[in-house]
Amino acid sequence: MIDPSDLARLEAAVERALVSGDECELTILGYGEVSLVIGWPFDAPVLACKRLPVFADAASCSRYAAVVDDYVRALHEHGVDVLETEVHSCRTAGGGTTGFVVQPVVPSEMLGPNVLHAATPDPQHPFLVAMSDATTGACSPTLGLDAQLSNWVWRDGRLRYLDVSTPFAWGDDGTLLLDLPVLVQSLPWVMRTPVRRFVLPNVIARYREPRAALLDFCGNLLKERLDAWVPAALVAANERAAPAITESEVHKYYASDARLWDVMLKVRRLDRIWQRKVRRRPYRFLLPGPITR
Numbered sequence: 001m002i003d004p005s006d007l008a009r010l011e012a013a014v015e016r017a018l019v020s021g022d023e024c025e026l027t028i029l030g031y032g033e034v035s036l037v038i039g040w041p042f043d044a045p046v047l048a049c050k051r052l053p054v055f056a057d058a059a060s061c062s063r064y065a066a067v068v069d070d071y072v073r074a075l076h077e078h079g080v081d082v083l084e085t086e087v088h089s090c091r092t093a094g095g096g097t098t099g100f101v102v103q104p105v106v107p108s109e110m111l112g113p114n115v116l117h118a119a120t121p122d123p124q125h126p127f128l129v130a131m132s133d134a135t136t137g138a139c140s141p142t143l144g145l146d147a148q149l150s151n152w153v154w155r156d157g158r159l160r161y162l163d164v165s166t167p168f169a170w171g172d173d174g175t176l177l178l179d180l181p182v183l184v185q186s187l188p189w190v191m192r193t194p195v196r197r198f199v200l201p202n203v204i205a206r207y208r209e210p211r212a213a214l215l216d217f218c219g220n221l222l223k224e225r226l227d228a229w230v231p232a233a234l235v236a237a238n239e240r241a242a243p244a245i246t247e248s249e250v251h252k253y254y255a256s257d258a259r260l261w262d263v264m265l266k267v268r269r270l271d272r273i274w275q276r277k278v279r280r281r282p283y284r285f286l287l288p289g290p291i292t293r
């Protein structure tokens with residue numbers, strides 16, 4: 001989807017943004033909890049590019065790309081239609097290896113949150129039915145997905161999934177195939193080991209259990225200011241998951257989830273100030289802007 005010279009130009013622009021602390025040259029398409037999504041080309045984006053952290057070496061980047069490819073294949077095999085996705089590696093200015101997860105840009109009215117904002121709450125809404133079926137069909141002890149609304153698109157009457165940069169896939173022996181050290185790289189180093197050992201395994205485990213993934217979907221509707229959709233989403237979820245999820249469980253769950261992600265982001269922002277103002281060096285990650293929870 002993208003040729004190496006364009007990828008090098010994109011990475012050079014990211015590097016300039018990291019050094020200057022000013023992201024205005026980049027066209028930002030969206031913010032996840034972990035990363036920024038950059039549109040390419042900047043003036044009229046046709047590709048959505050998600051920059052990965054810097055890997056320890058080129059081999060780690062290839063391993064990551066293989067895990068993403070396998071994950072996309074496994075999701076397809078279990079009935080989840082994933083947007084076309086490619087992983088590309090490229091050299092950083094410092095001589096290291098980073099990469100981008102690249103997908104075609106989906107028009108904004110087709111993104112999950114906009115689809116539901118434009119519709120009337122209904123447990124039989126085709127999006128809700130397809131999402132609940134896809135989630136229950138895919139989640140298993142070796143495969144998970146993040147069912148939150150912003151990870152789905154509705155295009156030509158078809159549900160598609162877009163968030164594959166954090167592949168939730170486990171081997172038969174129960175080990176997570178994703179390289180956790182890569183995932184926690186943007187945290188200050190004192191936090192990496194505790195988060196990797198104690199926080200992430202619990203957070204990630206919930207993505208492979210259908211009921212937990214659907215509870216997460218319902219809770220996330222509150223973040224998306226779609227409270228009116230919660231009753232309909234609960235009906236859809238409870239037709240497929242047991243024991244039944246209640247509205248108060250959704251609110252309680254969302255409050256604790258929002259706190260967790262809020263703390264993670266605040267810690268990274270503080271680290272950014274520390275690196276730039278005290279240590280006088282560039283902060284190496286692009287962080288999401290303010291998130292209303």
Ligand SMILES: Nc1ncnc2c1ncn2[C@@H]1O[C@H](COP(=O)(O)OP(=O)(O)OP(=O)(O)O)[C@@H](O)[C@H]1O
Nearest residue numbers: 030031032033034035037048103104105106150163
């Ligand atoms: N292909 C795309 N076309 C249009 N917008 C996109 C596309 N991919 C992502 N976005 C926007 O960017 C947001 C974040 O993307 P994505 O979910 O892939 O990253 P993320 O949530 O940071 O992933 P992670 O789980 O690794 O944190 C999406 O919710 C969506 O709004």
Ligand SMILES: [Mg+2]
Nearest residue numbers: 032150151163
């Ligand atoms: Mg996402």
